[in-house]
Amino acid sequence: MTEEISQKLHPAEAADRLLRLTDNEAAEDVRELELDFAAETLESMDPWQASGIFKELSQQLQGKILKRMDPDDSVDLLQELTSESRRGILERLDSLTRKRLESLLEYPPDTAGGTMSPEVMSLPGDMTVGEAVGQLRKDERKLENINYVYVTDQQGNLSGVLPLRNFAFKEPELRLDEVMKEDVKTIPPELDREKVARLFDKYDFLALPVVGEKGKLLGVITVDDVMDVLRQEDTEDMLEMVGISGAREESVWTPWKVSVKHRLPWLVINLGTALLAAIVVSVFENTIAKYAVLAVFMPVIAGQGGNSGSQTVTLLIRGIALGEITDGQSSKALVKEATLGLLHGLSIGIIVGLIAFFWNGSAKIALIVGVSMVLSMIVAGISGVLIPVGLKKVGLDPALSANIWMTTITDVAGFFFLLGLASWLLM
Secondary structure (H helix, E strand, O other), X not given: OOHHHHOOOOHHHHXXXXXXXXXXXXXXXXXXXXXXXXXXXXXXXXXHHHHXXXXXXXHHHHHHHHHHOOHHHHHHHHOOOOHHHHHHHHHOOOHHHHHHHHHHHOOOOOEHHHHOEOOOOEEEOXXXXXXXXXXXXXXXXXXXXXXXXXXXXXXOEEEEEEEHHHHHHOOOOOEHHHHOEOOOOOEOOOXXXXXXXXXXXXXXXXXXXEXXXXXXXXXXXXXXXXXXXXXXXXXXXXXXXXXXXXXXXXXXXXXXXXXXXXXXXXXXXXXXXXXXXXXXXXXXHHHXXXXXXXXHHHHHXXXXXXXXXXXXXXXXXXXXXXXXXXXXXXXXXXXXXXXXXXXXXXXXXXXXXXXXXXXXXXXXXXXXXXXXXXXXXHHHXXXXXXXXXXXXXXXXXXXXXXXXXXXXXXXXXXXXXXXXXXXXXXX
16 A cells, blocks of 8 residues: 555545555555554554554654554554553653553553543633633644533633533633533543443433543543444454454454464364253163154254344343343343243244144144243243353353353253153153
8 A cells, every 4th residue: 555545545444455464564554654644544443453563563653653643542552562562662752642641551441541532622711712712723633523622720620511612602701610511421530431332322422521539630532432432342242242252353354373263262162062962962862763753853942942042142231231231130131031931932832833743743742842942942031141141240241152152051951851851751
């Protein structure tokens, strides 16, 4: 990608092109780009994607690019590097930039403090509206994502907020502390970033100030930051549900050697869980040998249970992520999903039982298949609640390999109910 080509592309488009290359090839192209464009291009990537390219650059070029990136994006990128690499890069930055980035690095990346930008448009309360407009015109760099002007006292504590659009409707001689809104919604730096995202979604905020214990204005989180958070969290949850470890480091263009490392461990675990189902089947070999028609309905029972359980798991994970389900409400969800499992099982069980009767002509076989379907669907509903809730209680991500565990439980339960009932009633 030459500089001539880059001038015709949006940074996001340039980022897409770079991600199709190896890290070394992409780094070669980045070296040819104008520095501001290179910074915007890396900002358009997920931090872990940008870090692979960034590591291939010299520390001198790394420092120049970081200085041109937004502080919050710079910190996200630095957090992907080793502590030794971070230290080497920070030492090459000017003292002001280094101090700003080091202060942000103190916060965990999954918190409001680790997500915020320290570039806040804050003005003193005794400044007039006219003077404030003049100040805003001078500081064009901060105007790109600004929605509010924050009013602070001499100690830097937040006093109020003034939407940028209000400046057009206020008299120039009025002081900011006379026209500001004093009731400001703020968030602490330690607040989990997923909870921050929920606040933006619930109240349609464009930005929220991050404030320390004593009221000091630390930074601001904007809606574009929240969009990045939601995209990253959704991607992680989606991949972890199917057992891709290191999910945030996986993409279509991830090298196959890295993908093997992320996926193979869970496939091995899945093999082990699948063997559990095979063991259950092996216990009832004689029953299957005598009533081969049961083998026809084994995947039907297990498959329906798995599909039903996956629906429940998906809804529960979503509810947990959105804060809709608390510890005290999990029992209510359990009753609901068990009831749904019973109703769905009765409906599907009657249908598959009739099919079994017309297929084989045996009322007992039909009854066994139908009852097995009901029991399997009930277990699927209960497991669909217990798996994500249980993972959360032990401190694991509720999305972590949920579908693998669900498949194991529904396969084992479905085979056991079908073959166990057959052995009891037919043998």
